[in-house]
Amino acid sequence: MIEILSPTDVLRAKDTGALVAGILQRLKSRCVVGTNLLEIDQWARAMITEAGAQSCYVDYEPSFGRGPFGHYICTSVNDAVLHGLPYDYPLADGDLLSLDLAVSLGGVVADSAISFIVGDVRPPESVALIDATERALRAGIAAAGPGVRIGDISHAIGSVLTAAGYSVNTEFGGHGVGSTMHQDPHVSNTGRPGRGYRLRPGLLLALEPWVMADTATLVTDADGWTLRSATGCRTAHSEHTIAITDDGADVLTLPAR
Template sequence: MIEILHPGETARAKDTGALVAGILQTLRNRITVGTNLLDIDRWTRTMILEAGALSCYVDYAPSFGRGPFGHYICTAVNDAVLHGRPHDYELADGDLLTLDLAVSRDGLAADSAISFLVGGAEPPESVALIDATERALAAGVAAAVPGARVGDISHAIGAVLGAAGYPVNTEFGGHGIGSTMHQDPHVANTGRPGRGYRLRSGLLLALEPWAMEDTAELVTDADGWTLRSATGCRAAHSEHTIAITDDGPEILTLAQQ
């Protein structure tokens, strides 16, 4: 299903996006060396419920997972990159942490992810990896103009990741979003320009470049959810929900400075 929202619905989605961005910013500011992933999940639950919102993850049970996800946020550490299931782990100095959060409020969902280093250690390879996903996300957003095609976004993202030397996995990528978290169209993280669905005002997309340092192959943890790099290398993930408008793309999940 591809959903086209009217302006009032887009405004509501913007409110949800602001909530998602605010929660992620609060978590980033609160997380330190020694923070437990289960505490991050509990903090997220509290903030979602206090806002009168709903988690898109707790009851999420797609075909690729193992039963309901059962948590309020994805927490991926170091070689984990997608669907990281919170577990009893205390973060160490220099860990590369990805937080991925999707929330629904007033019938509209928003989805965003950030990757950052915990503590004071900043391994150069990890800094470069995070930076590449953020630059790829910016390129994808810039390409998301009315009349362009999904392939134009994919090409823009893939060009940045490829130029930085990272292999690109196309199994998981961006997606449409609206009254539900995952909708068509699929937005691969590399592709051919001029191909795919034509963008129009009212379409919401969650763009999510992610990359692993030296492989495009994923393996699944015993929990049935957490996806890791097949080689054990580090991974990073950046995501925004955007709205296609007549004036160009608008980021709905941008944190307030």
Template sequence: MIEILDPAQLPRARAVGALVATILQTAKARCQVGTNLLDIDAWTRSMIEDAGAESCYVDYAPSFGRGPFGHYICTSVNDAVLHGLPHDYAVVDGDLVTLDLAVSLDGVVADSAVSFVVGQGRPEDTAMITATREALAAGIAAARPGARVGDLSHAIGTVLRAAGYPVNTEFGGHGVGSTMHQDPHVPNDGRPGRGFKLRPGLLLALEPWVMADTATLVTDADGWTLRSATGARTAHSEHTVAITRDGAEVLTLPPAA
């Protein structure tokens, strides 16, 4: 299913995007050495409920998971990159953490993710996080009415490959609307000029992610957490954008300092 929002729905999309951005930045700021992943999940639940919003994850039970997910945010650490199931783990100095959050408010969903290092980082971690952010910026720059999904995928993949990272295209960006995961699928690499043609009112979650030395994923025994097959570190950046007549409006930008 592909949903196209009418102009009257765009303010609601902006509101939920701002909420997702605020929750992510608050959780990131509070995440320090010794923070437990279950505490991050509890903070997220409280912020969602205080806003009168709904989690997209608690009852989420797709075919690829061992659902329902049962938590409010994805917390992926080091070699975990996607769908990290919160569990009893206190982060240590140097951990590379990814927080991924999708929330529904007034019938519209926004989805975003951020990667960061807790405490003292390593140059290679910073470079990997930067590559996903730059790839995300390239995908957003390519998103405009009349562009094809393949144009966005190509822009993202070009940056990731130029930075030296293998690219997995099994999981990537996607449409959002009244639900979290919709068509079209937006792989993190592809051929320009191919795929669905973008039009105003389309919401897309673009999410470049990489693993340092492999494109192969393995799944934890929890049935959810996806890790690099080699144990290599990972990074993930994501924004929800609205296609407008003028291009792409980023809905999940962090609040101004």
């Protein structure tokens, strides 16, 4: 299903996006060496509940996971890149942590992810991975607008990732959002321009470039959820929810300045 939101629902989506962005930044500020992934999940639960919002993950049970997910946020560390199930792990200096959060507020969903390095050690490979996904995300956003094809966004994202030397996995990518978290259209992280669905005002998209340092192959953890690089290499993931407008695209999940 492709859902086109009314102007009133887009305004609600801005509130949801601001909430998601704020929670992610608060969580990032709390993540230090020794922070446990389960603590992050507990903090996310408290922040979501305090805002009167609902988690999109707790009862999430898609065909590819061993559901329900049962937690409030995805916490992916180092070689984990997507759907990281929180577990009893204290963060170490130099860990690359990705936090992926989707919530519903006022009946509208926003979805965002950030990747960052914990502590003082800053491995160059990790810095490069994060930079590439953030630049690819900016390129995808810049390409979005009314009348643009999905393939134009995919091509913009993929061009940045491949130019940075990374292979692109197309099993998981961006997607539509609205009254639910995962909707059509699928937005691959690479593609051909001029192809696919033509964007319309009122469409919400979650764009999410992610890469692995030396492979495009994923493996699934024994937990049935966490997706890791097949080679054990490091990974990164960046995501924003955008709303297509009459003259471009608004980023709904930008942190407040």
